[in-house]
Amino acid sequence: MKRLKSPGGGLITINAHEIEKSMKARPHVVVVGAGATIAAIPHGDKNGKKASVMQGFIDSLGLRHLLNGISLRTTSDNIEDIYSELAASGEHDAVVQELENAIREYFSELEIPVELTVYDFLVLGLTKKDLIASFNWDPLLYQAWSRSHRITSNLPQIVFLHGCVALGICKKDKRVGPICHRCEVCGEPFEQSKLLFPIREKNYQDDMYIQNAWKRLDSKLRRAYMFTIFGYSAPKTDQAALDLLKNSWGPNTDRKLEEIEIIDIKPEEELENTWSDFVFSHHFKTTDNLFDSSIGRYPQRSCEATFERLMNAEFLDAEKGFNIGMSIEEVKAKLSPLIEDEERNEGDVLHNPYI
Known part of the structure; x- marks a missing residue:
């Protein structure tokens, strides 16, 4: 038990178990950029079509x-x-x-390959309390999220901060769905959702879907225990986006317990300079691939495992996570006990197989 000062100045008693449960239940937020799509289809999509970077x-x-x-x-x-x-x-x-x-x-025209991609592992490595926010227009993340329902419905929320070619909207009934579907209320075909193209002065309030996507990101990021930036270069044309992210995350001095991970092929020093406003002290890690991140090493328990390692000083087994080339059957076998544990759990600390 711990005794802390309340906002009114009095002393309150806090159960250490309740603190642990609360911290582990906080969201893991992932922001993805063009580098994530390139990592998802390094040899091309289902038909051999390559993802293109903005350069060239x-x-x-x-x-x-x-x-x-x-x-x-x-x-x-x-x-x-x-x-x-x-x-x-x-x-x-x-x-x-x-x-x-x-x-x-x-x-x-991009189609996700038949075999599992980095996007599949990203989606399946998180849970419904978490959120993936993409700056990309391509449909690959959405396709990975859709087919991941074959394994579990305990999947993260996904939003597209600049729109997505896979999504359609019904402005009348304020509904969003796959572009090939119809509105569940009025039955009319969805309109193509807006894509926010790369201009310096972006307006995130003009479009219904994009405005809501940023609101959902803001809500999750304010409460996040972990924040991962995957293949997003923070280009100068995205200054408005960076300002919104900073506002949601808050001053780094208010984030003394939270962790930031960067998944990128750029040098660590460059990445640290880019994201210095977000990082408190040493609470920062870089890796050049998803499989060496907390999501890849501790799928569906990234926040739980990180709390165990940093706050409970537990040694973790990083060999029990995802590996490149895993089949869908292997992923199912690995995740099944974790999914079952969460389904029967009544809000307490979840089982962590990585200790």
């Missing part, structure tokens, strides 16, 4: 001819910089529209 995107889509005769101030080859300048000028609306159509068509 114009040329990879064969759209360089659209820029003929246009004098750009930017020397960047990044479509975010090029698009942002074109859109801001107000003089090249036809080119901007062609770029938007090409982007939507390109990403709409």
